[in-house]
Amino acid sequence: MIEYELAGNDLGEVRFAISPLHELVLSLRTLRDPGRFPLQLPWLRAIESARSGLDLDLLRALTNEALWTPDFLTPRPYSPLGRIEDELSALTSTSAAVVRADLAAVHPLGLPTALQGRPATVLRRILAVLQDYWDACFEPYWTRMRTVLEADIVYRGRVMANAGLAAMFADVDPHVRLDGTVLRIRLRSDLSYRTSTAGRGLTLTPSLFSRRGATPISPDEPPHLIYPARGLGTLWQTSTTTPPTALADLIGRVRAGLLALLETPTSTTELAVRLNVTPTAVNQHLRALRAAGLLISARHGRSVLYRRSDLGDRLTRGL
Structure with a gap:
């Protein structure tokens, strides 16, 4: 159970953001286990030939069996409508210690061959393959994806303004609820921590590749909830x-x-x-x-x- 203590039960404590980098990284789950994402199968079929020229070993190594991804690849977005070039560029300054620790958190029993080597070298390879993945498999479809994400935020902003935070969170995910000023997110794993949003706020990011609410693995990361976007069933129709x-x-x-x-x-x-x-x-x-x-x-x-x-x-x- 992850618990975020909201510094104040008001609208100013919560902000929304769309991150193309998040969608790019979270979509790697579909490559590892497409059966868990049946609504994305039309997209996976459409990009089948495009992804054949990518370093799939490295891309698949960025997730594990629990479908976790390294925290440094999904930082809390600070722009409401991020651009992939800006988000990838920001990752170039990630320290070797963070790269090493976050990869180890995803693969505690040992890194796959594709992720072995000096952290700085591994980071450059990761960013290069993510750029290739974006160009081949995401950029042609991003406008359509972004539209669904934007519609979700407009809807939730309206609910929050009309009925308050509790009503908005009640509709986000069955595993997410707001009790007073504490937001509780039940995960499938044993991961558990409690931290305050004081001075940091809470960012909510809708995703087309998240089946339930997800948070950073580490409590040291800024408070951030990734949740399933509404309208996914109509995305490829x-x-x-x-x-x-x-x-x-x-x-x-x-x-x-x-x-x-x-x-x-x-x-x-x-x-x-x-x-x-x-x-x-x-x-x-x-x-x-x-x-x-x-x-x-x-x-x-x-x-x-x-x-x-x-x-x-x-x-x-x-x-």
């Missing part, structure tokens, strides 16, 4: 939604289809991917639907996320 016939007759089949898709916040880019059309074409319809009061929008970072308004909900459901 194309649109199969059939809008009500009456609604399609009223506003047109394309706009009715968009309205049917927008039950949860979604960006123009994600809609374009799911509908296999250009973002420009989607934008024209979104503007018309919003002008009619059927959609609301909110900006998150560089994206604008749309979802149905109450009127749009009623119209879609035929009420």
Whole structure:
């Protein structure tokens, strides 16, 4: 059990962040044990040929049977919308002692051959292979992935603002709960510690590659909770939604289809991917639907996320 004592039960104690580095590193779990991540199988099939040219021995060595990864590869993000080049660059200054200790924590019985050698040399090899992995397997799909992560943060921010921290944490993960000012995270392992967020705060990072709440292995790391993002089940789907016939007759089949898709916040880019059309074409319809009061929008970072308004909900459901 990991316990974080919140310095104050208020919204200012908690912040959200999206980290491409986290997703890159946590996705290595799917390479080691794809059966545990059935919703990512379409992506794994899509990148099969691309990953064949990578150093898979080294990539797989960055996880263990419990699917732990070295803490230094998933540092607490400090930017709400991080960039992979910045995050990888920041890792170049990781000390040899930290590299050695974190790798040993993941592989306490001895390092795999791929991770043996001087820490500085091993670190350079790790960063190089992660960059190659990003270029081949992540960069083509990152916009789509990021959209789901952004939608999750918008949703949880709304819950937190309307109902408070406890309500927001109650919906994060069945193994995470807020008792008073103590956040408790139940892990599958025997790992246990308690630490305060005073002076450090708590960062929450949604992930497409986490099946339950996860924290740093070491209590010395800044308080950080990685949790499963909402909407993962729709990540690799194309649109199969059939809008009500009456609604399609009223506003047109394309706009009715968009309205049917927008039950949860979604960006123009994600809609374009799911509908296999250009973002420009989607934008024209979104503007018309919003002008009619059927959609609301909110900006998150560089994206604008749309979802149905109450009127749009009623119209879609035929009420």
